Amino acid sequence: MSLGVRRAPAARRRRLLPDLTGWGFVLPATLVIVGLSLFPAVWALLLSLRDGDLITGGAFVGLQNYRDMLDDPDLLSATGHTLLYTVLFVPGSVVIGLPLALALNQPIRLIGFYRTCIFVPYVVSAAATGILANFVFDPQFGVANTLLQAVGLPRLGFLQEPGQAMIVLVVISLWGGVGLPAVVYLAALQDIPRELTEAARVDGASGWHVFRHVIVPQLRPATAFLVIWQTIEALQLFDLVYTTTKGQPLDSTTVIVYYLYQQAFQLFHSGYGAAVAYGLFILTLVVSSITLWYSRRGEATA
Structure with missing residues (x-):
């Protein structure tokens, strides 16, 4: 009996050794990643309770900054x-991504090349996309107005016209961001069991x-994943605005994150x-x- 008791802790130690070794390798990187995530979040929370800049602490004001947000017309405009x-x-990227995925799921020649062409704009940085867009949509020398003039249409202001700038930003974002929905839908299409579609066709269902x-x-x-992901990306829009319009013309493209940047780093209202x-x-x-609740509700209903 005593020999069995002595063997049990030794066996447990042998089983735990691989786990401890693994944690020994990943723990330093885990601590760095968690620290870089939690520290800025906690620091920003404490900063939001003070009336100061990034250098001086400023006075403690409690929730006054949050109250000021409710009466800020510029923030309300940026939110709109x-x-x-x-x-x-978000709907545009999903609606365009699904037909692209259906097309890229067909057994045609050079399909790998076409898939790469669709996804490449997504991996290009938004800053580079914005710089390219400045050349394409320049009212005087841009390619877009050159093409419009070639077919007899009037020149447009694009990014320099308050009524057009936001629409143009959406078009640029769709060009750069539709690759993700296409790839995600393509992967989902390839995971659908072929027996389901074949059974439906045997039963007489049309395409x-x-x-x-x-x-x-x-x-x-x-679809639920894409809607949530694209919504988060859209609400955090910054770099494309920064490299194209700087929130202009007439603040018509000032979004929340760019307004945040102006307050914290230009006006030094970091709190x-x-x-x-x-x-x-x-x-x-x-x-x-x-969005997640609605998706799960739809799945339960189905």
């Missing part, structure tokens, strides 16, 4: 611009009915900027939660 961009970009009643329900998890950042975090969390 952000929501408009989100409403246009449209197979797509609507078999393929689309199978793509629901991918208020941190409060805006946490307000954006709450907005993103609410929108994502609603």
